[in-house]
Amino acid sequence: MRNITILVGTMTGTAELVADEIADSLVGEGFDVQVVAMDGLDGLIFSDGGVFLICTSTYGQGDVPDNALGLYEHLEHSRSDLSNVRYGIFAMGDSTYDATFCQGGKMFDQLLTKLGAKRVGDVQEHDASSGTMPEDEGAKWVVDWSKLI
Template identity: 50%
Template sequence: MADPIKILVGTMTGTAEMVAEDMQAAIEAETERETEILLMDDLDETVFDDVEAVYLIVTSTYGQGDVPDNALDFYEALEEKAPDLSGIRFGVFGLGDSTYADTFNHGGKRFEKVLRERGARQIGERFAHNASGGDLPEDAGVEWVRQWLGELNRSQEAA
């Protein structure tokens, strides 16, 4: 059985959760992987105790380049407690709006940075969806997650 995927969602308005649900449907339709969506509201660093899982961060950006309110405690726990996440694999799909050029997609960037600093291994490039770009975030999410799954599979074959 392929390693499960846990989709961790940071959202203010529900868009990131909607994207995560479409990603989950695509993953389950195209692979044998079990998936689980977890809103970041009540998460802490122990969510990474399952080292067999692969983690997909789906988060928006809020305010002045911050992570969404429901992700703030989780993000701060990763920063302050500095858990050893070596052995953890992750990907990041960020949502933002380029009309806020100075802080565009900083929610995704912040999670990418803190996870890498804690030793987690990133699979694929962080995707930065642009709300001003014209494409629907859920369509971009499904297209990206299909490519990301290919990179995940190649990384597992190489291991």
């Protein structure tokens, strides 16, 4: 069975709800899925390689959520070789804040790429001002994304 780990960065729980809906869609596509909140994680989560999906909101002035900060900073200060990691990003933001729109996801994308991880597909951005529900968009988007793995 194909394995995917969804790492969740959230302040209010919305990204967790989205991750759960994405996981349900992936299970329906034949994947074994684990949803893991980023709380207390460090770069060792990537040590065995594999396929990861980062599901994160953006907080404050374009920052990663508080529960994702430890993982982000650990990776930022490490010299980890993540060449055995493939990943996707489902980033959430609000285009009302144009300069920092979906910045949390973009920050993870830049950092993972810098460490040698290979992104699968494009970063998927959800706009809170769009009128669509992020969990619905995520559940639909991930079906197409999973075909790229």
